[in-house]
Amino acid sequence: MFCEDRFDRVTAVVSSLSIYLVTRQCGDPTMYENYWQRMGERTTVVISGWQSMSYFSDVKNPCWFLEPEFAKQVVRLHNVVGNAVTNGRQIVVGTGSSQLFLAALYALAPKDGSEPMSVVSAAPYYSVTSLLTNKSRWLLMVSLQSYPSMTDCLKSGLYKWAGDARRFSKEGPYIELVTSPNNPDGFVRHSMVNRTGGILVHDLAYYWPQYTPISSPADHDLTLFTVSKATGHAGTRIGWALVKDPEVAKKMIKFIELNTIGVSRDSQLRAAKILEVMTNTSENVGRIGSYESFFWISYHLMAERWQLLRAAVNRSRVFSLPDFTPGFCHFLNQDSQPQPAFAWLKCEDDRVEDCESFLRGYKMLTRGGRHFGVGPKYVRISMVDRDNNFNLFVKRLSVIQS
Amino acid sequence: MFCEDRFDRVTAVVSSLSIYLVTRQCGDPTMYENYWQRMGERTTVVISGWQSMSYFSDVKNPCWFLEPEFAKQVVRLHNVVGNAVTNGRQIVVGTGSSQLFLAALYALAPKDGSEPMSVVSAAPYYSVTSLLTNKSRWLLMVSLQSYPSMTDCLKSGLYKWAGDARRFSKEGPYIELVTSPNNPDGFVRHSMVNRTGGILVHDLAYYWPQYTPISSPADHDLTLFTVSKATGHAGTRIGWALVKDPEVAKKMIKFIELNTIGVSRDSQLRAAKILEVMTNTSENVGRIGSYESFFWISYHLMAERWQLLRAAVNRSRVFSLPDFTPGFCHFLNQDSQPQPAFAWLKCEDDRVEDCESFLRGYKMLTRGGRHFGVGPKYVRISMVDRDNNFNLFVKRLSVIQS
Structure with missing residues (x-):
């Protein structure tokens, strides 16, 4: 969930340590900024001093x-x-x-x-x-x-x-x-x-x-x-x-x-x-779709991101991701795949004990399983970061080969 | 500090109990609303959806x-x-x-x-x-x-x-x-x-x-x-x-x-x-005064309220208020009297054991000393309520005689 903007700064101050190109994986849901910008002034609030x-x-x-x-x-x-x-x-x-x-x-x-x-x-x-x-x-x-x-x-x-x-x-x-x-x-x-x-x-x-x-x-x-x-x-x-x-x-x-x-x-x-x-x-997204609906747009964005991530993981053969069972979504009025805000990545390479450290070697900072009460083979990846950061992460993950 | 607006509602729902005319003494600092209204749009904030x-x-x-x-x-x-x-x-x-x-x-x-x-x-x-x-x-x-x-x-x-x-x-x-x-x-x-x-x-x-x-x-x-x-x-x-x-x-x-x-x-x-x-x-209130300064205006408003309250207390002879020592205020650049946001009223009448109950009999709801770790002879009165409520309180206090 955390460390998004903070990490902008962190990468700046530690540039001398040559890890300034690490990608961020901390989970502020900043992905949604684009949508709200597109909605313009419709969600602007104005509060007077005496209210x-x-x-x-x-x-x-x-x-x-x-x-x-x-x-x-x-x-x-x-x-x-x-x-x-x-x-x-x-x-x-x-x-x-x-x-x-x-x-x-x-x-x-x-x-x-x-x-x-x-x-x-x-x-x-x-x-x-x-x-x-x-x-x-x-x-x-x-x-x-x-x-x-x-x-x-x-x-x-x-x-x-x-x-x-x-x-x-x-x-x-x-x-x-x-x-x-x-x-x-x-x-x-x-x-x-x-x-x-x-x-x-x-x-x-x-x-x-x-x-x-x-x-x-x-x-x-x-x-x-x-x-x-x-x-x-x-x-x-x-x-x-x-x-x-x-x-x-x-x-x-x-x-x-x-x-x-x-x-x-x-x-x-x-x-x-x-x-x-x-x-x-x-309202009525399930019947008529909506190119204005936050949920409709975010659903398709998440779907795209999960496809990109799964493609990168499949190419690398070092990692695996959870498999989810699709279900009928009464809101979208269609079958839909679970596409969580976090990806729970497992390192399948026997030579890698600690996935968090391993990814850090490739300039990707993730959160290891121990923070969540399980073993170090797992890391958590934010799927709701800004476009640039997500794309850079996927790119870096793609080049790792077993 | 509390129960200002809440009490508006409370007085409404309990009107059948014939205590709907009690004055409020709960201490939301709503006295300052007038000042901020006078300042108009200068303190208005506008926040866009993506900020x-x-x-x-x-x-x-x-x-x-x-x-x-x-x-x-x-x-x-x-x-x-x-x-x-x-x-x-x-x-x-x-x-x-x-x-x-x-x-x-x-x-x-x-x-x-x-x-x-x-x-x-x-x-x-x-x-x-x-x-x-x-x-x-x-x-x-x-x-x-x-x-x-x-x-x-x-x-x-x-x-x-x-x-x-x-x-x-x-x-x-x-x-x-x-x-x-x-x-x-x-x-x-x-x-x-x-x-x-x-x-x-x-x-x-x-x-x-x-x-x-x-x-x-x-x-x-x-x-x-x-x-x-x-x-x-x-x-x-x-x-x-x-x-x-x-x-x-x-x-x-x-x-x-x-x-x-x-x-x-x-x-x-x-x-x-x-x-x-x-x-x-x-800025510069101490040197040149200011009819726009929040502190300058509020200071004079509090001074007026304390004068009204002290006059009412003196008339009644039933109560007493703390005496404060004036001091030099470096902000106002003059001697000034302490004029707290709360008045700590003591009931001096030996026949009154519990000042909170006594005042409730006169349709004034205050907070008794027991809430503050001392005896029931004391009550706390908010000095920062809206004008109408404060004035009604002082009026009611004035009519109590020993």
Whole structure:
């Protein structure tokens, strides 16, 4: 997900180390900038100095910091895309879905438990790293965020990271994070702990038509979405949760009050405008197609990129990519291939122990499997980078031969 | 600080309870809306759909999510107002100063301590409450945020609320929060724990010329400011910290990465524009005055409000207000009276045990001293509400006689 623009700078400062031509693989969804430029002023927001000054967005809503216009556009978008049930759900807005993930842990873990509640997710699981330079201007790969570090950073007495869901065998209640399609490997996921007593949190950041077939509206207890993956506007830091149980929603709202007293109203207003245009241009896409629809255009762009990547991987014979099963997408009204925002590349050459280091030798910086709870044969590649960077990456990958 | 607009709604829904005429005393700084309306389009921001999409604001800065323009305007403003040293400080931006307070606790508490580090502040200390209605539509006073609840909500193993700084006697290191001028009582504060070994966090949210004389630039290790109290733009959720030790700043940045992966870029851009206009109109205020300066105008408005409140309190003979010592304000270049954003009202009538309940009987909703760690003889009154509400409050207070 990370280190896009940062890496522009990093490549500049380390040019003396002769690695300034490395390609970036850090995952800001900057690919979408082109689309929004083409849409011109339709998504421009104008905010006067005296507007939205109060803390409060909507005093009628239990989530008093939720902008009504943002809530309205979230519902419209889900209805048009068909990827989530919104009826009977409380929408909780957050400063990105990260804050909502923490809010969910706070809401779901008992306050008076004898020990912290276990939090699990099946490996490979969510992790964000970035490139930094140290004082000697050497490149360092630094972990910015991951499920384990987010869960354990404050040594909370309420919850505790308990590792890979597939290996989890401890008795008692637990929280399982289900990321579907999964980051980093792109597979559709279901609960992996083979028993009852678990509370599920569904992170559906990538459940949008450009990444995966929309098979049916998600109908879970607690679902997380984020603007950054849906539209590319990572800098707004806006995410939302759809929460079935009002008591759970209330506790999530309480967490956000304690954490940041609400969520930027400016970014909510901007996100509302962007979602509105996405929805307006995407109505009836399945019946008539649309050369204006964000999802339609992004779907075809991702398809093209995956074809290019698979062709390069096939030529090299050193690597492999996951095989996905196509499915019917009710939004596009056709069969479609999963084409995740990340490619989970495996190095099949027995002589290569560490794929991340191997690719670095070819001036490609990727993120190794260890960051995601699995072995070093794997790396994660961003598929949503700007055109130049993606094309350079594919070109470099193509020349590697076994 | 809270419940301004919310209360509009609350008064509507509870009208059948005959308390719809109660005045609001919850503290959104909405008084400043008038000023920003008068400034017209000078603080309008326009953000196109393709701008600020990346996570990253400034890859050269250790605080990579800090907008350079916002950082620039923070430095300019402090230089013109003279309320804080910015040289040799890392600016860390946060989603309000609440997030920065939590980031400071994370940064300052040892990760491997044998027990959680104590966090103290001298009573009366920071607390935010709000009015809610329950299912029967009765008004409830609910605590939204306070130093104790923020510190302890996750039962962190790193730090723990240890109460009133004046009574703190535990051996070992501790973190002391020094809020100056203090919320709720308005007094200038210094460290209250009478020994070494403490780490100080200065919350200077109210150290601006409209509230208190600017005696000298604050020169502390870790200082918190927030846009909401400086300009009235609470809805932007933007605060900033000035941090002397780069290692502490780095840990605070790390916390914000783990918590929300940065801070809304849109709100930072908006805040930058607002601070720019504040600074532009406030240069040379001390020498030539300015009928455009936010601080000049707000200072005179606060002076007028404090005169009205003191006159009402003197007439009633039931209450008392703190007496403040005037000081020389280097920004205004004149002696000035402290005139805090909150009035800390004491009920002097021996027959009244609970001032909050007493005032509610006169249709005035205030916040009782217990929320701030002291007795029920005190209540806090917002001095930064809209004109109508403030005037109605003063009128009602005036009619109470002993």
